[in-house]
Amino acid sequence: MNHQPSPDERTRLLITQLIDGELSSTDAAELNQLLRSDSKHAELVVDQLLLDSLLSEEVGAESLTALVDLVAEQPPSVVEAQPATTSTTVLRLPRGSRRFWQSVGGVAVVAAVVVAFVMGRWENRALANAATIVRAAMETHAEPVERVYIVQTERPAATDAGFTPPRDVRVATQGDRFYVEMNRGERRWYWGLDAEGAIWLTLGPRRAIIVDQDELGLPLQYISDLYTLNLETLLQNFLKHCTLEHQAGSRATDLITVIPKRRWHGGWLRKATIEVDRETKAVRRLVIEREIPQQGTSTVTFTLVDSRTPDESKYRPEGHLTEPFRLLTRETQPDKRRELMTNWFGPAAERWIKTLETKPQ
């Protein structure tokens, strides 16, 4: 037996189709008719569309001003402790054994010397192995393949009040170049850095803002620090300035822990963990813990989700815009940029651009 929907059900069904972008012109006419027939249908329609709008905001990643919140609130701190290194625990004696060796006095001294010797040899091998793996990853990432990473930032629950970080942030990277895609439901924006360190940021399909490096307010600098992924330089710096330790990873990956040497403070790195695919040598996962002065601690995790042929145009704002579009720069529209950013991201975006003076020659 066929169920004949009531007019209320029919209205809900049609409005669902409208919400999902599947309403045909015949259905639109029917909805129009239903709305005309009884005012209660108008109420049903508003309820459903309000629900849709709220779902887009609540579930669709972040609130409208999330990007502002991201930088306006207290800086994030590390919440998740990294797993203990296995390289040292492998050579640690089990508790019972250790107690036994302690109890036999002099024998323990000999044992300690032997353990130290073995550990030293093992560590040297581990270090060399770690460097080889990182070099291999560097070579892989220099290839003309674009890799896309999902980015997660972490902050402790204590500072979470009112803050929803974007759920869907992706970084596309090839060699030392990158661009970031941020998604909130059906709203999406892109940004990246140009060769001179200026940030470009697309606002919809027809406008992009360019903020020169010397104009970057602290919040924008923070976003840039958080999501920038110059993978080639990063790995190079790891090799040059950090102690690398090879840990036991999964069957398919090698795990490298990176600790900066005492004198190196580049990128404010505190610790990094790199997971390298054993077969392809691509970086599958990268966890970066940083302690940035005045901005606090942050943990950013990049997880590989896609490898593809790079689209060169996407590394520039024009590649994300549709003609006719406008690029708003310090020279062309200095004030409009601030106004637009405030409209898009809320009042805190006023601080994103330091000054609106003309560019120094």
Place this chain on the structure above:
Amino acid sequence: MSDGIRNQVVQEIARHQSRLRGFVRCLLVRSGDVDDILQEINAVLWEKADEFQPGTDFWAWASQIARFKVLNHVRKLGRERLVFDDAILEQLAEIAASKLEQLDQRRAALDHCLQQLPPPQRQLIDLRYAGGQTIELIAESIGRPAGSVRQALYRIRTALQACIEGQLAMGGESS
């Protein structure tokens, strides 16, 4: 206009973004057009900022401007595709402006109701909204027919709406 008032208007515009967005959506604007229209509304609000009297109801002022902007947009579209009558849109605007006064309560109710959803339903909502995927793509990714996904989303939205109404009614009783 003084800096103080300018700052106040900027803050009010930002504070009402969610409400304005909901309002635009309620006037049957296609989801893909909502943000563009919202930007145009923001620009007009900014241009007319000196007409706003501090201390008066910002929402009443802003929703009027938004209403004109959306109706203009819809009229322009009229030639391209079938849209809804002006009278209907006016009616929807009336209802939406009133319901949006309770937006915060609705949002809180929705948060509660989302938590009550069984995991498979929650996953569908996440795919649709967090992933921004079409019905066809969702169907493909979870290996179900598109019709079944469509029906499931319809049921979930109906259930969420009923739950929200229940929560709002309970809130009304307790206050």
